[in-house]
Amino acid sequence: MAMSPTAKMAKGTGKVTAVDKSAGTITLDHDPIAEAKWPAMTMAFKAEPSLIESVKVGDEVNFDIKLDGNAGEVVAIAKK
Numbered sequence: 001m002a003m004s005p006t007a008k009m010a011k012g013t014g015k016v017t018a019v020d021k022s023a024g025t026i027t028l029d030h031d032p033i034a035e036a037k038w039p040a041m042t043m044a045f046k047a048e049p050s051l052i053e054s055v056k057v058g059d060e061v062n063f064d065i066k067l068d069g070n071a072g073e074v075v076a077i078a079k080k
């Protein structure tokens, strides 16, 4: 998959508040992410099915995201 010129990586921490396998998303109540200039918020991220299946609602997690504008894709996620 081609990465856009604006895509960059960031690390974050937070809590899983929803997982949606059909939509292909993980919703995270995340702490501030300096690389994205984001305050703490709850938002949905795209993620591969194997990552979506690796977490459940309520998990406290560390994650890596690929940023593209105001959207992000989770590329790695692990329980704290």
Ligand SMILES: [Cu+2]
Pocket: 030, 038, 040, 041, 042, 043
């Ligand atoms: Cu956010």
